[in-house]
Amino acid sequence: MSKLKDMHTPIFWAEGHPGPLSAEGWTVTVGGLVERPAALTYEAIRALPRSIADARLTSVTRWSVRGEWGGVRLSDLLDEVGLQDRAAHVQFVSYREIYTTCIPLEVALRERTLLAYEFDGERLDADYGGPVRAFCPYLWGYKSAKSVVGLNVLDRSVPGYWEVRGYPDDAQIQAGRVHDVNTHRWRHIPDGEVIEFLD
Numbered sequence: 361m362s363k364l365k366d367m368h369t370p371i372f373w374a375e376g377h378p379g380p381l382s383a384e385g386w387t388v389t390v391g392g393l394v395e396r397p398a399a400l401t402y403e404a405i406r407a408l409p410r411s412i413a414d415a416r417l418t419s420v421t422r423w424s425v426r427g428e429w430g431g432v433r434l435s436d437l438l439d440e441v442g443l444q445d446r447a448a449h450v451q452f453v454s455y456r457e458i459y460t461t462c463i464p465l466e467v468a469l470r471e472r473t474l475l476a477y478e479f480d481g482e483r484l485d486a487d488y489g490g491p492v493r494a495f496c497p498y499l500w501g502y503k504s505a506k507s508v509v510g511l512n513v514l515d516r517s518v519p520g521y522w523e524v525r526g527y528p529d530d531a532q533i534q535a536g537r538v539h540d541v542n543t544h545r546w547r548h549i550p551d552g553e554v555i556e557f558l559d
Contacts, residue, residue, distance in 0.1 A: 363480050364488050367541050369425050371487045373506065374521060375458040381507055383483070383491035388475070392451070392513035395442030402491050405475060408432045408440070413472035415497035416554045417504060418533055424554050425541035429495045430478030435469045438513070446515040452494045452503075453510030461520035462529070463496055463503050465513075472497050475508065498553045499531040 371377070386402040411433045418424040434450065443465075450468040453460050467473060476495040477484055484490030489506030496504050502522045523529050533552055540547045540557070547557040 362482050362485060362488070363427070364425065367425065368544075369488065369541050370419070370421070370423055372419075372421075375454070375456065378455055378486060378507065381455065381486040381491060383477075386491045386509075388492060388508055388511060390437065390441050390511045390513075392511075393444040393447045393515060394438075394513050395444065396440075398441050400437075402477070405432055405492060406477065409436055411436070411474060413474055413476075413495065413497065415472050415495075417495065417497065417501050418538060418549075418554045419501040420527065420531075422537065423539040423541055424547075424549070427480045427542075428478075429472075429474060429476045430481065431474035431476035431492070431495065433471065434473045434475060434494075435471075437475060437511075438468070441513075443513060447513045449514045449517045451510075451512040451514055451518055451520070452505035452508050453512065454505045455507040455509055457509070459505060459521040460518070461503050461505050461523065462514065462517040463494075463499065463531075464517070467496060467498055470498060475511075498533075500527075500533055502527060503531045 383402040391397045413429045416424045416426045449462045451462045474495040494505045535551045
């Protein structure tokens with residue numbers, strides 16, 4: 361059992377759980393407004409410089425979990441493929457291509473925005489978005505797309521799965537109460553990335 365499951369971190373797939381997913385044969389395509397489109401296998405992603413983000417994934421449904429998310433900085437990956445001048449947003453495409461979402465390029469380039477494949481040193485399984493997921497602690501969790509198979513660099517934001525259903529595209533984390541999965545307590549948070557609780 362994984363640490364995320366041990367802590368009873370919610371498992372939620374809006375488009376329906378895909379069942380077990382294997383890292384073997386997993387590929388993430390990178391395209392759009394890039395100089396060198398790429399298709400990166402799981403092994404190729406693991407071979408890129410590894411970064412750790414000690415940060416929280418915070419859901420709009422009001423829970424938050426902290427750990428050491430391991431993966432590749434999105435900025436490093438985008439450096440590999442090169443950005444065209446019109447690049448302004450990054451779109452994530454999940455397994456089966458039902459779920460998509462976009463984040464601004466400036467957020468994609470921030471230090472703790474990752475393509476993550478680990479939590480506290482354990483490989484992510486499909487329950488929590490493995491083999492490879494987006495991790496963006498700066499925005500509500502619906503921007504951290506699970507089981508990513510594609511990255512598209514775009515000149516504008518394209519509404520994704522939740523955005524067309526009324527969720528705000530900017531996904532700014534708002535003050536209020538959240539359930540801290542790590543301590544199983546309800547805590548108050550300020551606006552923005554959840555770094556410290558107010559109580």
